[in-house]
Amino acid sequence: MSGLSGREREGFRNIMRLMTKLDLLSLSDTVTNKLIVVENVTEAKETILSFTKNAEELLRRKKIHRDLIFKYLADEGVIMPPSSEKRQLISRTLEYWSSGKVTVKVEADKSPRCDTDDTTEKASDSTNKSGAGFDPLLLGQQFCQWFFQLLNSQNPTLDQQPQDWGAQHFWPDVKLRLLARAGSEQMKDFLGAELVSLRLLALSREERLLFSPNLEPQGLKALASPHGLVIVAVAGTIHRDTACLGIFEQIFGLIRSPLENNTWKIKFLNLKIRGQDALGGTEVVAPALTYNSSELQLLCS
Known part of the structure; x- marks a missing residue:
């Protein structure tokens, strides 16, 4: 017992x-x-x-x-x-x-982070019901848990078995916009599932970055358009080994794939990274999103 x-x-x-x-x-x-x-x-x-x-x-x-x-x-x-x-x-x-202050995350436990297929299928199951029962925030939580666990598993410093990362998780015409502010500001766009997949993989595998998303209300927003696009925005901290390098904000555009068991695939990503020197002493423990609902709504149109 x-x-x-x-x-x-x-x-x-x-x-x-x-x-x-x-x-x-x-x-x-x-x-x-x-x-x-x-x-x-x-x-x-x-x-x-x-x-x-x-x-x-x-x-x-x-x-x-x-x-x-x-x-x-x-x-x-x-x-x-x-x-x-x-x-x-x-x-x-x-x-x-x-102390008795443990966070209980009941909903997340319904979708194990360790199994890629389970997570995407269960996220789909939660949205295959009537439109009235669709909860984009629940999908956003499940998706972010799956995505960042998958990406972080590619980092060699964790000494984990890398999970099934690849172009199959993206739509063929996916677009990644990467904005980095660490001293100077750099913005680059990447087009196509293979190129986007490889660029994100390099962040984890070659640059050894670890992403820790803030899935609490101030760090996560999600909304759905009438046309099937779901926008998920999340903030979090970025680490290398035990050092916190800064914060990130990432917006995902998700669309279900009817030909692949209705799993959600990524249509576009906007990733904004700010290094410690660009934060000016801002608290980075549990960063909040700077995007508001109106800005996210524009991405749905």
Whole structure:
């Protein structure tokens, strides 16, 4: 029987959303000494929680990387020095959970971040109902969880198995507008699924950037046009190793593909990056969107 409290279980659920499928399956094997065979990510999570004796024991497991705990705490608004060691992060996590302030993310758990197909299909399922039941914000949350987990998995510093990144997630005529402000301002446009896919991949794989989206209300907006286009805008922080380099704002234009199980594919992206020197001391822990609904509405027309 699990020795975890309800708060600890919710905290671990949020941490496990940041893990790859392979790491979750491996962790399940470790926790159960391979006595329990699991079929999928959902079973792995429940098995891990059920067979864990105490929270500290699970946090110390090798598959619960230091960077996972650091990112989890940052997502929860618990600020730790980037140089913090794993033992310090574990101690702060246990203290946070004992305070009873754990964020419960029920809706997100319906769409595991670790499995690309599951996420896109379940996001589609949530929008295949009547128009009245369509929630663009829910789609936006699920999409951002999937997209940034997928992109971050390409970063070699995380020592994860890269997930299935590629041109298949974009419409053939997709357009990326990349605006970077770090000292000087640079703007470049990239056209076509292959070129856009490779440019974004380079941000993670070659430039080793990690994107941490703020999925709270001030950091995420989504709206839908009558013509099937969904606009998702999200703000977040950018990291390399344990250093926070600055903030980003990204706008996605999404359209469902009826020929591919109604999964959502990216029609256009606007990515704005601002380095620390361009922020002028602005708070970057949980950045808010600067785009308002009227500006996003213009993109739907």
